[in-house]
Amino acid sequence: AQSVTQLDSQVPVFEEAPVELRCNYSSSVSVYLFWYVQYPNQGLQLLLKYLSGSTLVKGINGFEAEFNKSQTSFHLRKPSVHISDTAEYFCAVSTGTASKLTFGTGTRLQVTL
Amino acid sequence: GAGVSQSPSNKVTEKGKDVELRCDPISGHTALYWYRQSLGQGLEFLIYFQGNSAPDKSGLPSDRFSAERTGGSVSTLTIQRTQQEDSAVYLCASSPQGANTEAFFGQGTRLTVV
DSSP states (O other): OOEEEOOOSEEEEETTOOEEEOOEEEOSSOOEEEEEEEOTTSOEEEEEEEOSSOSEEEOGGGOEEEEETTTTEEEEEESSOOGGGOEEEEEEEESSTTSOOEEOOOEEEEEEO | OOSOEEEOSEEEEOTTOOEEEEEEOOTTOOEEEEEEEOTTOOEEEEEEEETTSOOBOTTOOSTTEEEEEGGGSOEEEEEOSOOGGGOEEEEEEEESSSTTSOOEEOOOEEEEEO
16 A cells, blocks of 8 residues: 655745755555645645656746655755745655555645745 | 536535535546545545546545445535534545546535534
8 A cells, every 4th residue: 555654744944945845655566756735725736746757856836856766755845935835735646547646644834034 | 617626615514414525527537536634634535436447435434425426527425424523625636547647626625514
């Protein structure tokens, strides 16, 4: 069975500072990995995804993530955050078309001046 | 429609009543998911429909919960004999080909059991 762990429930950061949101997964087979964002009072939307190929994937709003198979991680990074990045970020994993999409518990990113 | 549509957007029900939550996925999407999001919790997987395959019901928390997807399109999540712990936001998502493609989420149904 697949699972996702987001160890940080909240990450406070000052505007223009870099940020890393951690995600670790568990699976006995190859995985597809995703980061979704949920802005306040809005639905979830896809930030970026890793299916295959380059382990460094770039997404919307300047975010990127790196797939590390040996460490079973898919951490999300942004070099300089903005107030508007304040949101809940969810990491998710699946193992294929027939597999469900499993989410982590989320990390709340709070950006302040 | 342009996106995943869920109805109602809000539902208040009395403990013990049955409720039905509806999801209209994006046309042509073969995969449909239901999740539950409680305050301070992540997205709890409930059920996954993919094409004509048998649905993955492994996330349904009890036999009071059931879901169906008619004609490979609209889905209904039914909760019988609702309990206060069922209060949550129920999210539906659809994707073109399954869990290796982007899932598009609806705005959710906020269920409050009083």
